[in-house]
Amino acid sequence: MWNRRHTGLKxxxxxxAAILALPLIVLLGVSVNPGVEQxxxxxxxSLRWYANLANRHGFIDATRLTLLLAVGxxxxxxxxxxxxxxxxxxxxxxxxxxxxTAILSPLIVPQVVVGMAFLVTLSSLGIVxxxxxxxxxxxxxxxxxxxxxxxxxxxxxxxxxxxxxxxxGASPVRAFLSVTxxxxxxxxxxxxxxxxxxxxxxFTASQFLVWDRTTLPVELYNFVQTESDPTAAALSSLILLPxxxxxxxxxxxxxxxxxxxx
Amino acid sequence: xxVKNFIVAATLGAALxxxxxSHAQETAKEIRxxxxxxxxxxxxxxxxxxxxxxxxxxxxxxxxxxxxDGLNRITAQxxxxxxxxxxxxxxxxxxxxxxxxxxxxxxAQLPNMKSVPAELKGPTSSAIWLSPRGIFFRxxxxxxxxxxxxxxxxxxxxxxxxxxxxxxxxxFLVLAALLNGGSEKNIxxxxxxxxxxxxxxxxxxxxxxxSIKLLETGEISVxxxxxxxxxxxxxxPDSKYQFIMPAPRFLADIPVSIVKGRSDAQRAAAxxxxxxxxxxxxxxxxxxxxxxxxxxxxxxVPEKLKSIIPPLPVADVYQxxxxxxNENYSKWEERWMREVQVRR
Amino acid sequence: MRSLARYLIFLGPAALxxxxxxxxxxxxxxxxxxPNLGPAIVGDGFTLDNYGQFLGSSFYLGYLFRSMWIAFYCxxxxxxxxxxxxxxxxxxxxxxxxxxxxxxxxxxxxAYVIRTYAVMLVIGRTGILNSTLLDLGIIQQPxxxxxxxxxxxxxxxxxxxxxxxFPIFASLQSISPNVEMAAASLGASNTRxxxxxxxxxxxxxxxxxxxxxxxxxxxxxxVPGILGGGYVDMIANLIYxxxxxxxxxxxxxxxxxxxxxxxxxTIYLLQKSFRVLSPRT
Numbered sequence: 001m002w003n004r005r006h007t008g009l010k011x012x013x014x015x016x017a018a019i020l021a022l023p024l025i026v027l028l029g030v031s032v033n034p035g036v037e038q039x040x041x042x043x044x045x046s047l048r049w050y051a052n053l054a055n056r057h058g059f060i061d062a063t064r065l066t067l068l069l070a071v072g073x074x075x076x077x078x079x080x081x082x083x084x085x086x087x088x089x090x091x092x093x094x095x096x097x098x099x100x101t102a103i104l105s106p107l108i109v110p111q112v113v114v115g116m117a118f119l120v121t122l123s124s125l126g127i128v129x130x131x132x133x134x135x136x137x138x139x140x141x142x143x144x145x146x147x148x149x150x151x152x153x154x155x156x157x158x159x160x161x162x163x164x165x166x167x168x169g170a171s172p173v174r175a176f177l178s179v180t181x182x183x184x185x186x187x188x189x190x191x192x193x194x195x196x197x198x199x200x201x202x203f204t205a206s207q208f209l210v211w212d213r214t215t216l217p218v219e220l221y222n223f224v225q226t227e228s229d230p231t232a233a234a235l236s237s238l239i240l241l242p243x244x245x246x247x248x249x250x251x252x253x254x255x256x257x258x259x260x261x262x
Numbered sequence: 263x264x265v266k267n268f269i270v271a272a273t274l275g276a277a278l279x280x281x282x283x284s285h286a287q288e289t290a291k292e293i294r295x296x297x298x299x300x301x302x303x304x305x306x307x308x309x310x311x312x313x314x315x316x317x318x319x320x321x322x323x324x325x326x327x328x329x330x331d332g333l334n335r336i337t338a339q340x341x342x343x344x345x346x347x348x349x350x351x352x353x354x355x356x357x358x359x360x361x362x363x364x365x366x367x368x369x370a371q372l373p374n375m376k377s378v379p380a381e382l383k384g385p386t387s388s389a390i391w392l393s394p395r396g397i398f399f400r401x402x403x404x405x406x407x408x409x410x411x412x413x414x415x416x417x418x419x420x421x422x423x424x425x426x427x428x429x430x431x432x433x434f435l436v437l438a439a440l441l442n443g444g445s446e447k448n449i450x451x452x453x454x455x456x457x458x459x460x461x462x463x464x465x466x467x468x469x470x471x472x473s474i475k476l477l478e479t480g481e482i483s484v485x486x487x488x489x490x491x492x493x494x495x496x497x498x499p500d501s502k503y504q505f506i507m508p509a510p511r512f513l514a515d516i517p518v519s520i521v522k523g524r525s526d527a528q529r530a531a532a533x534x535x536x537x538x539x540x541x542x543x544x545x546x547x548x549x550x551x552x553x554x555x556x557x558x559x560x561x562x563v564p565e566k567l568k569s570i571i572p573p574l575p576v577a578d579v580y581q582x583x584x585x586x587x588n589e590n591y592s593k594w595e596e597r598w599m600r601e602v603q604v605r606r
Numbered sequence: 607m608r609s610l611a612r613y614l615i616f617l618g619p620a621a622l623x624x625x626x627x628x629x630x631x632x633x634x635x636x637x638x639x640x641p642n643l644g645p646a647i648v649g650d651g652f653t654l655d656n657y658g659q660f661l662g663s664s665f666y667l668g669y670l671f672r673s674m675w676i677a678f679y680c681x682x683x684x685x686x687x688x689x690x691x692x693x694x695x696x697x698x699x700x701x702x703x704x705x706x707x708x709x710x711x712x713x714x715x716x717a718y719v720i721r722t723y724a725v726m727l728v729i730g731r732t733g734i735l736n737s738t739l740l741d742l743g744i745i746q747q748p749x750x751x752x753x754x755x756x757x758x759x760x761x762x763x764x765x766x767x768x769x770x771x772f773p774i775f776a777s778l779q780s781i782s783p784n785v786e787m788a789a790a791s792l793g794a795s796n797t798r799x800x801x802x803x804x805x806x807x808x809x810x811x812x813x814x815x816x817x818x819x820x821x822x823x824x825x826x827x828x829v830p831g832i833l834g835g836g837y838v839d840m841i842a843n844l845i846y847x848x849x850x851x852x853x854x855x856x857x858x859x860x861x862x863x864x865x866x867x868x869x870x871x872t873i874y875l876l877q878k879s880f881r882v883l884s885p886r887t
Contacts, residue, residue, distance in 0.1 A: 013694030023724035080619040087616035110825035110842040113862040152810030190776040197714035217717040222299035330850040466836040592852040
């Protein structure tokens with residue numbers, strides 16, 4: 001309907017996309033440098049830094065933990081966020097803004113502070129394994145994102161259809177599940193993506209809690225801090241590939257629903 | 263052998279055997295070493311592996327992003343420490359000692375420590391290696407070859423210099439003071455000297471690899487506070503990078519200590535490991551991987567290193583009073599942020 | 607469902623999570639009132655010195671104000687650009703959406719530390735931005751973008767964009783196509799439909815994005831640290847320096863508490879104003 005009139009938008013859009021792609025292209029370029037220098041454009045082509053990854057212990061372990069934490073905290077935060085979101089948008093009580101602000105509170109505190117405070121508190125509680133500590137941390141920091149996105153999705157969706165379903169005899173739960181949930185599906189997907197990604201790339205707070213196990217961002221950062229060669233760039237570029245593949249697969253598997261309208 | 267002699271021998275034998283048996287009960291099978299990550303682990307791994315083969319004690323690595331991060335953790339875990347052995351830097355180990363977080367080391371239990379020179383050890387720590395500090399620069403991007411610290415202030419280097427305040431806890435600031443007639447006890451000349459560097463100063467870095475990246479891209483041409491082990495790989499006869507160590511010289515000693523509060527068995531194992539690290543053989547292994555000078559004079563110094571730094575023993579090494587630094591660091595930090603980290 | 611049971615089931619889990627968080631923060635608040643007896647030595651007493659030190663110093667407060675200002679204008683820029691991208695995706699065909707969507711998601715999986723270093727390589731003296739501009743003759747000398755506020759702002763916007771695009775896009779998608787068609791059939795122009803239907807209906811998403819991005823940028827530590835090189839330190843950098851370099855935890859805690867109160871108030875006000883803007887929340 002609108003296609004022909006949007007050239008301005010198209011130019012702007014693709015320019016922005018190019019800008020977004022730029023750091024990634026730079027990373028790819030740096031990773032294929034034949035020498036130890038991390039420069040762009042690359043001074044040649046070599047895959048030696050990708051090969052060097054095989055010498056690096058700990059990255060696979062770190063990736064495994066990071067994925068586990070991300071999946072776990074996403075499930076928890078989307079569930080908890082959905083429940084809370086229903087309460088905020090459907091129930092009637094005073095202080096809704098306060099409740100929402102409270103749920104967002106982990107975002108208000110600088111990550112540095114969150115990390116340090118967690119270190120102190122968990123140590124005094126005797127929780128000394130990285131996995132448990134990080135699990136708790138990640139649930140706390142993903143909840144605000146998930147909740148906020150779900151709340152806005154629920155707010156934007158119309159209750160009238162759900163109420164109509166109820167007046168036709170469906171139970172509140174059924175009405176919600178078969179009417180509202182499909183409507184807010186993009187919001188749920190967005191919330192899940194947010195939560196997953198927040199957990200996956202969390203660094204500043206997590207770095208305080210890595211003891212016996214470590215996460216990928218922390219490992220990468222330590223790498224960048226102590227290495228002076230393109231290996232970190234190689235690893236980051238390597239991660240891109242499965243992500244791109246996964247996203248494309250995910251998109252076609254759920255039949256265009258991820259980025260399209262219902 | 264007569265019965266009497268036999269009984270004496272047997273008793274002696276039993277007496278000798280007993281400590282060995284109770285010693286085995288007293289030593290833990292696994293201890294934790296907290297140190298820097300990435301390639302730094304490669305320095306300790308061969309030593310840890312050999313140690314495990316010889317004693318059966320396994321070393322588990324815990325990574326700290328910096329000595330400050332390590333101190334932070336030890337402080338937070340004071341009631342329930344999670345780490346046995348800790349490598350840090352001279353200034354931070356002093357803070358930790360004052361805060362009562364470290365075990366006192368007894369040379370009777372650490373024979374190898376006796377070989378370490380007095381200025382490189384303290385009641386709660388011993389250096390495991392010495393890391394040369396100096397100037398690291400791009401030969402192709404500077405109009406002249408730098409030879410002294412004062413050269414960093416040369417007007418021909420306008421906008422080309424990077425320094426660090428946080429690396430080695432204000433060491434560069436103290437150096438600036440020394441060049442201007444001051445010291446860590448009288449820091450004002452240091453800030454005056456930094457004011458003179460304003461035109462040349464383009465970047466203030468917080469980590470060594472950061473300085474290397476800045477040099478690689480040409481953002482700066484001179485990293486006025488360079489740490490040799492990190493730049494080792496960039497040096498060589500055809501390299502456009504150079505490292506110099508002008509006087510006053512700084513050899514940062516990297517201390518190892520044992521954290522207070524662990525069980526007796528773990529402490530016993532930790533003592534064994536620290537002693538092992540100070541043995542001439544381990545010292546040589548670690549120094550050759552790291553590109554550093556062994557703390558134990560009985561160990562060999564790597565060949566490549568000899569071509570880069572002045573001959574050993576290094577003359578004109580400045581002995582920093584870290585307790586003075588630690589006391590004043592917070593004030594210096596504020597002043598640095600106010601006076602130096604502002605754009606003209 | 608009984609009233610109390612309802613609240614327990616729906617708000618209970620969230621209360622648990624946030625409750626633990628609040629407990630963690632209480633430890634920090636306690637530290638902020640403790641005296642600093644030396645590096646890494648915290649006393650048991652009670653004092654307001656730390657707060658006095660922070661609030662009484664225009665230098666230290668300056669960090670907080672600077673952070674709020676930078677976060678403010680960076681969020682504004684991010685909102686405009688983010689809306690543009692989200693709207694672009696909204697109006698495009700499935701293939702374009704996929705490409706842009708992949709680009710955005712992939713940003714997330716490249717740890718932003720690494721991405722920030724990549725930005726360094728783009729805006730540095732010898733970076734591709736400068737070399738391109740020099741080659742095209744637009745400038746004669748390389749621009750000094752690194753270690754300046756401009757560089758930090760550019761990095762912040764780039765790193766925050768994905769967080770803004772997704773909620774806005776989700777909101778746009780929830781707009782029923784019927785509404786637009788109805789308006790068009792009644793004779794409304796495209797511009798009118800955009801400003802009077804699309805924009806208002808996307809507000810919940812914009813609100814979510816603004817809140818998330820503002821907080822992220824306000825408490826940002828890595829981006830100003832790496833791209834600012836100490837010249838553009840923000841409040842989180844100050845707190846980190848005080849805690850991890852000077853080992854003055856009580857002061858760092860006090861600064862953190864003040865920051866917390868300020869941002870909580872800002873968010874509360876933002877929430878309220880967005881509710882006013884949006885017709886139904």
